[in-house]
Amino acid sequence: QSRRMNDLGSCTRWSSSSRLVNSSISPNERLRIVYAMEFLTRNQKALFANPPALLTTEVTPEVGLTSKYGGGFISAKGKHVVVIGGGDTGTDCIGTSLRHGCKSLINFELFPAPPDEQDKRGEASGNPWPLWPRIMRVDYGHEEASHRFGADPRTYSVLSKEFVSDGAGRVRAVKTVQVEVGPDGRFAEVEGSEREHPADLVILAMGFRHPEQEIVRALRLETDQRSNAKASTSDYKTSAPGVFAAGDCRRGQSLVVWAINEGRGVAKSVDAYLGGKGW
Structure with missing residues (x-):
């Protein structure tokens, strides 16, 4: 068996x-x-x-x-x-x-x-x-x-x-x-x-190859060679208006400290996108 x-x-x-x-x-x-x-x-x-x-x-x-x-x-x-x-x-x-x-x-x-x-x-x-x-x-x-x-x-x-x-x-x-x-x-x-x-x-303890693709396909997001959501660390904007990506779904599997760092960065970008001062 x-x-x-x-x-x-x-x-x-x-x-x-x-x-x-x-x-x-x-x-x-x-x-x-x-x-x-x-x-x-x-x-x-x-x-x-x-x-x-x-x-x-x-x-x-x-x-x-x-x-x-x-x-x-x-x-x-x-x-x-x-x-x-x-x-x-x-x-x-x-x-x-x-x-x-x-x-x-x-x-x-x-x-x-x-x-x-x-x-x-x-x-x-x-x-x-x-x-x-x-x-x-x-x-x-x-x-x-x-x-x-x-x-x-x-x-x-x-x-x-x-x-x-x-x-x-x-x-x-x-x-x-x-x-x-x-x-x-x-x-x-x-x-x-x-x-x-x-x-x-x-x-x-194998990690993963890429984020789940259902939401990526539903939002028609552009992806990189590893099927992660494509976004720059300058603003974390994806190819879809109003959609941002940060952490493992953007950079691939990595350490939690990177997720924390990118979480702060994307929060700043979202705030600016919504009309705030971006801190």
């Missing part, structure tokens, strides 16, 4: 039951396939509610959050944890799983491992000095995992292919394959590299 993933991490196929073929099933705690922010925010709410609750109150199909800070959380204790995706959010999932007391931990990255040093000669890397260096970095979660398990938890050039069921509706493994980037920039699977990794809890 397996659940097949699409490129957003949603489960789209249940191979042993034709009733669920081609249906979209959101990750949740019943399957033990969860979104990173669901995992992290429930953990934080449990701490806000009552620190000891973190050790005793696990979210199960029968027990959920009882209030805004109800104390329920998704526990990684004693589980084989797979974190799919990296960045700051993936690192926080690694660190939180370690603090829960996970049994094992692995982190899948789709892209190849970055170099240890930046190309200072400006050659084919596309990331010459003085651009921000895209290099291998070790964050707190990676360091802690290395200390506990003896190795960095990150595995690069890995494509997650299937979630494997335990027969009772919960994940027990993730099937993967190694990938290579071809001359055309597309990923190609490496023949014979398939593996199955044990997994009692899968955390999806």
Whole structure:
């Protein structure tokens, strides 16, 4: 039995039951396939509610959050944890799983491992000095995992292919394959590299490719090459009169500090558009 993933991490196929073929099933705690922010925010709410609750109150199909800070959380204790995706959010999932007391931990990255040093000669890397260096970095979660398990938890050039069921509706493994980037920039699977990794809890920390397109199409907004709403930081105006764009829907997935900065900027532009002084 397996659940097949699409490129957003949603489960789209249940191979042993034709009733669920081609249906979209959101990750949740019943399957033990969860979104990173669901995992992290429930953990934080449990701490806000009552620190000891973190050790005793696990979210199960029968027990959920009882209030805004109800104390329920998704526990990684004693589980084989797979974190799919990296960045700051993936690192926080690694660190939180370690603090829960996970049994094992692995982190899948789709892209190849970055170099240890930046190309200072400006050659084919596309990331010459003085651009921000895209290099291998070790964050707190990676360091802690290395200390506990003896190795960095990150595995690069890995494509997650299937979630494997335990027969009772919960994940027990993730099937993967190694990938290579071809001359055309597309990923190609490496023949014979398939593996199955044990997994009692899968955390999806993959971000997103672009904002949802329904509103973009409805408003007929011009977009950039990555399907983000096209707008300049000078005024945040889109191609549609009276429509402004800021944050992730304009610049793509990024840090919250950029969202705060652009939120302030677009508020100033909207105020000026409505006849104010623009602060």
